[in-house]
Amino acid sequence: MSARALTADLVSNGETPLSTAQWTVKLGDGGLADPELPEQTVELLKTRGIPATVPGNVYDSLLSAGLIPDPFIGTNEHDLHWIGRQEWVYSAKLPDHPESDHYNLVFYGLDTIAEVRLGGVVVGSTKNMHRTYDFDVTDAILAGAEDIEISFTSPYSFTDRVSEELGVYPGSYDEPYNLIRKMACNYGWDWGPTVVTSGPWRDGVLLGWDKARFVSTRISAGAELRSSLTGIGTVTVQGRIEVDPRLSPTNFKVRVSVSGEESSPVDTNMEISADGTFTAAVSVSDARIWWPHTLGDQPLYDVNVELVSSEDQVLDSRFERVGFRTVELVNDPCLEPEKAAQEGRFGLIINGRDTFARGWNWIPNDPLVDRVTEESYRARLIDVRDSGADWVRVWGGGIFEDDVFYDICDELGILVWQDFPFACASYPETPEWEEEVRAESADNVERLMSHPSLGVWNGNNENFMGYESWGWKDQLGDRGWGAKYYLETIPEVVSTVDPTRPYWPGSPYSGVPGQMDANPNYGTCHSWEVWNRQDYVHYLDSDPTFMAEFGWQSPPAWSTLVRAVDVPAGVTELDLTSPEVMNHQKAMEGMDKLERGVVEHFGSEALSSTAAWHYLTQIVQARAIATGVGHWRSLWPRCQGAFIWQINDCWPVISWAGVDADGHRKPMWYTARAMFADRMFTLKEIEGRLVAFLVNQTDEPWETNLSERVVNVAGNTIQQEDRAVSIPASSVKTIELSVTVSSPRQEVAVVDAEDQREVWIGVPDYDFSYPLPTYVGRFEAVPNADQPEFTLDIHAESLLRELILQADRIHPALVASSEAVTLLPGENHKWVITVRPGATEEETTDAIMALEEADWSFPVLSSIGDVLATED
Numbered sequence: 001m002s003a004r005a006l007t008a009d010l011v012s013n014g015e016t017p018l019s020t021a022q023w024t025v026k027l028g029d030g031g032l033a034d035p036e037l038p039e040q041t042v043e044l045l046k047t048r049g050i051p052a053t054v055p056g057n058v059y060d061s062l063l064s065a066g067l068i069p070d071p072f073i074g075t076n077e078h079d080l081h082w083i084g085r086q087e088w089v090y091s092a093k094l095p096d097h098p099e100s101d102h103y104n105l106v107f108y109g110l111d112t113i114a115e116v117r118l119g120g121v122v123v124g125s126t127k128n129m130h131r132t133y134d135f136d137v138t139d140a141i142l143a144g145a146e147d148i149e150i151s152f153t154s155p156y157s158f159t160d161r162v163s164e165e166l167g168v169y170p171g172s173y174d175e176p177y178n179l180i181r182k183m184a185c186n187y188g189w190d191w192g193p194t195v196v197t198s199g200p201w202r203d204g205v206l207l208g209w210d211k212a213r214f215v216s217t218r219i220s221a222g223a224e225l226r227s228s229l230t231g232i233g234t235v236t237v238q239g240r241i242e243v244d245p246r247l248s249p250t251n252f253k254v255r256v257s258v259s260g261e262e263s264s265p266v267d268t269n270m271e272i273s274a275d276g277t278f279t280a281a282v283s284v285s286d287a288r289i290w291w292p293h294t295l296g297d298q299p300l301y302d303v304n305v306e307l308v309s310s311e312d313q314v315l316d317s318r319f320e321r322v323g324f325r326t327v328e329l330v331n332d333p334c335l336e337p338e339k340a341a342q343e344g345r346f347g348l349i350i351n352g353r354d355t356f357a358r359g360w361n362w363i364p365n366d367p368l369v370d371r372v373t374e375e376s377y378r379a380r381l382i383d384v385r386d387s388g389a390d391w392v393r394v395w396g397g398g399i400f401e402d403d404v405f406y407d408i409c410d411e412l413g414i415l416v417w418q419d420f421p422f423a424c425a426s427y428p429e430t431p432e433w434e435e436e437v438r439a440e441s442a443d444n445v446e447r448l449m450s451h452p453s454l455g456v457w458n459g460n461n462e463n464f465m466g467y468e469s470w471g472w473k474d475q476l477g478d479r480g481w482g483a484k485y486y487l488e489t490i491p492e493v494v495s496t497v498d499p500t501r502p503y504w505p506g507s508p509y510s511g512v513p514g515q516m517d518a519n520p521n522y523g524t525c526h527s528w529e530v531w532n533r534q535d536y537v538h539y540l541d542s543d544p545t546f547m548a549e550f551g552w553q554s555p556p557a558w559s560t561l562v563r564a565v566d567v568p569a570g571v572t573e574l575d576l577t578s579p580e581v582m583n584h585q586k587a588m589e590g591m592d593k594l595e596r597g598v599v600e601h602f603g604s605e606a607l608s609s610t611a612a613w614h615y616l617t618q619i620v621q622a623r624a625i626a627t628g629v630g631h632w633r634s635l636w637p638r639c640q641g642a643f644i645w646q647i648n649d650c651w652p653v654i655s656w657a658g659v660d661a662d663g664h665r666k667p668m669w670y671t672a673r674a675m676f677a678d679r680m681f682t683l684k685e686i687e688g689r690l691v692a693f694l695v696n697q698t699d700e701p702w703e704t705n706l707s708e709r710v711v712n713v714a715g716n717t718i719q720q721e722d723r724a725v726s727i728p729a730s731s732v733k734t735i736e737l738s739v740t741v742s743s744p745r746q747e748v749a750v751v752d753a754e755d756q757r758e759v760w761i762g763v764p765d766y767d768f769s770y771p772l773p774t775y776v777g778r779f780e781a782v783p784n785a786d787q788p789e790f791t792l793d794i795h796a797e798s799l800l801r802e803l804i805l806q807a808d809r810i811h812p813a814l815v816a817s818s819e820a821v822t823l824l825p826g827e828n829h830k831w832v833i834t835v836r837p838g839a840t841e842e843e844t845t846d847a848i849m850a851l852e853e854a855d856w857s858f859p860v861l862s863s864i865g866d867v868l869a870t871e872d
């Protein structure tokens with residue numbers, strides 16, 4: 001378990017991180033039921049306890065102590081639910097700390113209902129995992145307190161009390177995640193396990209200070225554009241200090257310095273008012289403009305804020321990196337029903353430029369969320385960037401991520417659509433809850449507002465829809481259910497703390513007064529009917545203004561799946577109905593929906609083996625996502641965004657993710673990348689004609705050659721036409737194709753433009769005469785590569801449709817681009833195979849040996865012909 005850097009940039013003199021203490025965790029007396037554990041274990045947990053970490057949670061400690069099995073494997077998860085039903089007590093001797101006049105204990109994240117004691121005296125209590133808590137502990141420390149103890153009430157006993165008092169609040173899952181301010185998906189989700197945690201999930205500090213300290217610093221950056229490259233940048237710093245009662249705030253000053261790579265620092269000194277508040281703006285005259293990576297560079301500027309005494313001594317400081325850019329949210333609904341489908345508009349304008357927002361939804365990288373590391377953030381965010389997406393939506397059933405997540409987005413040029421943590425449920429609206437929501441929102445908006453990557457704040461996930469359409473309304477009667485937070489409380493906080501940034505109340509949300517539910521003609525939409533009940537081609541029936549969520553499931557890479565269900569890596573058949581597999585499929589009727597998707601196109605006979613199931617479900621997901629993204633991009637500017645559900649997984653699971661928990665990119669990731677490209681095309685059949693939609697999302701015209709061919713299964717070209725096409729900057733061009741498929745069971749239409757290829761057949765796959773795949777392969781080690789690197793070059797002798805290379809089936813540490821490529825007879829494709837970064841020496845040696853002896857046949861190399869070809 002790796003400890004992470006401090007979550008907030010609250011660096012001031014005299015900080016002693018709590019992570020440096022030697023922590024122990026024990027079972028408290030307030031558990032709900034006696035755990036069915038060996039007596040000795042209970043005895044150990046009640047008396048001596050076990051070593052613990054800060055940051056950490058009790059699952060981590062039990063795992064490290066060898067007292068529980070890995071909750072992610074097999075059905076272990078179910079044996080561990082007792083953990084969330086206990087009271088847990090963390091204790092430590094306070095680490096050595098410098099002497100000061102004043103002391104505060106600052107916690108960046110306690111999960112969740114906790115009481116903090118120093119030397120046996122209660123110094124504070126908490127009830128919200130999403131907040132920072134700051135307790136004045138001067139008296140306790142000066143009185144000689146040496147020990148710290150944090151007791152965590154069982155989350156379930158807390159929510160039992162809330163529901164006794166306030167009644168039932170309906171939500172999508174039968175767990176009380178909406179009655180406690182704790183990460184919702186920690187209670188399980190339709191892609192995640194139920195691992196209800198307790199513990200100090202982020203670090204804390206004992207802060208010693210003498211004369212004065214910062215208690216609030218709000219740093220934001222704005223830009224007045226002169227061109228797409230430069231403008232006047234403004235950094236605004238607002239804040240508040242706390243001073244020793246014997247002094248006046250006016251004795252101190254705040255110094256702000258802004259510097260960029262190519263500009264000399266601009267400094268300002270500010271006076272502080274008698275009430276301790278200060279505000280200042282620093283102007284950067286030739287600021288370079290920050291862009292998402294799809295449109296430009298990411299120049300960042302350092303902002304140093306220092307609290308200085310009259311003797312020029314620096315007492316406290318803050319550091320942030322900012323970028324200068326503008327983001328506007330345009331919501332222009334057309335209220336005349338007959339024109340709404342043509343004229344309604346919702347979109348995001350970056351630095352004055354209309355864009356189609358290409359995005360992925362993001363869930364927490366681990367349900368034991370304290371374990372997420374900078375490396376795992378970076379790896380998944382690189383997956384986002386390399387797919388061509390420029391947005392990531394941090395979904396409301398998770399958390400406000402760590403600062404480093406947004407730092408990486410700033411660097412990589414990925415814009416963030418940040419939900420407030422409310423998802424798929426109604427929430428109590430008592431004054432006490434509202435106060436909590438206000439405090440939590442202000443806290444996190446202040447923490448994150450300096451980041452240029454942060455594009456939009458969003459009130460909630462699917463709560464408006466649940467209230468209007470999922471029957472919650474009737475159960476709630478006239479009780480408040482959270483709408484007040486999304487429509488009043490949170491926007492008030494945003495407009496006070498961070499007026500520079502757009503706010504949108506929900507995903508989905510229409511934005512039309514009196515209509516909260518999703519409506520394709522207004523605001524943001526989610527598309528789930530298609531996955532839940534239809535074939536993916538029905539994405540083509542919708543033309544939303546903005547598609548904020550849609551997705552299709554598939555299994556993870558084979559090695560990830562077998563690891564999760566605890567069978568040996570070499571196994572090729574799995575019982576897909578076993579309790580272990582079913583525990584790694586959390587979606588309602590998920591297996592049936594996967595099967596329905598395959599049968600529709602390939603027929604039920606194609607599902608003759610687990611390998612065929614594994615391959616075809618991945619291919620259907622790849623086609624589904626390409627269909628959706630391609631279609632909605634073809635509707636630009638009517639439709640101005642498509643966010644795929646979802647980029648990442650939080651454990652090894654069958655889910656909607658584009659990249660699995662072990663970092664394997666699914667075939668879908670590659671088709672998404674093709675469809676997210678700045679210049680791309682998609683094919684649709686319209687009134688019996690094949691039509692290409694060519695999308696140019698750059699500011700230069702796109703001149704290209706569009707090649708159309710009809711090729712038969714024997715590999716002969718029946719028709720061919722090449723034409724030069726020109727697609728003006730920022731536009732979509734529609735071209736009716738000339739080729740026609742006259743024998744749809746034997747002929748495919750193949751359309752190429754630049755390095756994109758789209759293939760069209762006029763019948764369902766099960767009716768097409770796929771030839772037996774034949775090819776010649778050449779496997780080679782790349783000489784002089786820094787890391788072991790190999791290539792596999794395939795020369796097709798027959799039509800090979802949607803060919804993927806599943807290198808992880810040879811060895812789990814092997815990675816290859818498993819894109820679904822279609823090759824015509826005579827064509828070649830080369831894969832690069834590497835060993836996963838971070839693999840041990842032993843894994844690397846084993847992987848290389850396995851490669852040298854590999855059997856490359858199906859399912860290592862899989863194409864449609866492998867599962868559908870008939871001998872005749």
Ligand code: BMA
Binds near residue numbers: 191
């Ligand atoms: C939407 C999301 C998630 C969910 C996903 C898949 O409802 O907001 O809650 O995981 O669909 O069902």
